[in-house]
Amino acid sequence: MGRRHLDVLARDQRVRIVGVADTVEATAQSTAQAFGARPCRTLSELADLKPDAVYVTLPNRYHGAVVLEALDRGLHVFSEKPMATTLEEARRVAARVRLSGRVYQMGFNRRFAPAYRFLRGEIAAGFIPYSAHAKITDGDMLTPSWYIDPALTGGFLYDCAVHMIDLVGWLVGPIRQVAARGRRSCYPDEDDIVLMLWCEGDRPAALTTCGHASWAKPTERVELFGDHALLVSEDMDRARHATREAPEPAWRQFASPDDVTAQGYVDEDRAFIDACLGEAPPPVTVDDAFASIAAIDAAYISLRGGGRPESVLQE
Template structure:
């Protein structure tokens, strides 16, 4: 086995503390070299928790560290593009938290930087690395539900009831900060669109979407919409930051349907992770899959892309396609039904 990928982490975000950092500690193919934060005490604490030898008070200092092979960009959404490009230009591979950026133009700029520097750039959609996803795609390819006609994707979360904001006030949460790229579409909606695109198996051609902002909020807290795909599949999504529930995906075909709860972010306590399937005669069967750490699988896959040269599961083209669709979702709020740009 090749030597581990040495990571530098940009941002002491909660996802690093709770999910990605511990996954890097568990992985034999990855190790944390450095953490950077605008607040040095935060970087030092997280570095200590992750057994990282270096903590920096600026992102530039981390990018200058010759011992860092790859960078995990966990900054606020609005900063993803600039810091991913800076990392790529510094010769680092990049795993960038979703959404890859705030627009397709920014994703194009990031992809161009990866190409000119010969480095790997991948969007961090950890849900794509659970074996249940590949099992469902295999079932669809085998015609288990006939021809797919409709895919529904729902992801909701009651931010105010979660109690996971460090300051204790939901008003301080980055997901509600317009200047930093907040809003439900960048957060949960990005998963919904990625899910629709993955299971529909076609290219989005048009979108009609609606949004709602809770009183006093500068960003959209609810978004819904319908996406038409070039293969005749219809996609429907609903995402909200003030509704409990979690992730749900339903796939309806001419000979049955598939239903999955906990469709995106999973925890061990939620196991088993079922694939509920309705057959043409109306009967239901359930196929269960065990817990699988999506974050560890994601970074192990990234290490294999970097060290072994395997193709990335989430390609630059896929990240661009998701960004183009999210752009169309946002344009639709003022323009009605809109066409999704092809590239």
């Protein structure tokens, strides 16, 4: 992901990439060299180069500590998901962001992908989602290998479903209660999980996530049920809006010049740079990031407790 963001940022005339830090020296060196930057080992070495902002694209478990250190050093921060791998750490990051006056943007790239923008646009134009049905799957959890280790990911929900949990909150309404059941099928982590999400306004959503589904498309799908109407998206590039009068509309296939645009990374990175330059607030906020962690925390409490509904803490 670090490489992917660097590819996007290198296209932005407003950005100069000054350093790349990685604990693996060869990775820091080859990546820094590719972007005319200085290889570093630590955030402290990176900070000595006096950047305005950092991208945190480490394995999940390290996000919280490194984001806190970056904020303490006065840097704007873009953090890949998840915000943290425990609720306590998410609270610490949220509190520090609010005190810091620095920009913090969470890497929910799907909010910038054309299919999800279409759904959100239709909702803004008057479609009311009363309930929803969503899925997000991985073909496997082997690349990179740490994806199967809950000590590093926080658990499968923190890694993959976190995107869809954010989208349900964004499209249907803030998630207030969660119930979850799951099992370990192919990996040493719950890799099959089904969630019931209750959103604000008494709107239920069902979400299924699986870590071993093959890479058959669609790997993600959202169905929003309205008043005798259906909004549906598949992956990040196609969607349609069916109504009682027109139940079989053609799919809209959204064309993009490349994968990083189709998956929302180009617009999310542009928005972060806009925010760093003080041109607009970050579009995905620390509150959005915290809400996703609070929902996942409630989901794991429910899962461990046999599927009881759990309230999602608001702070």
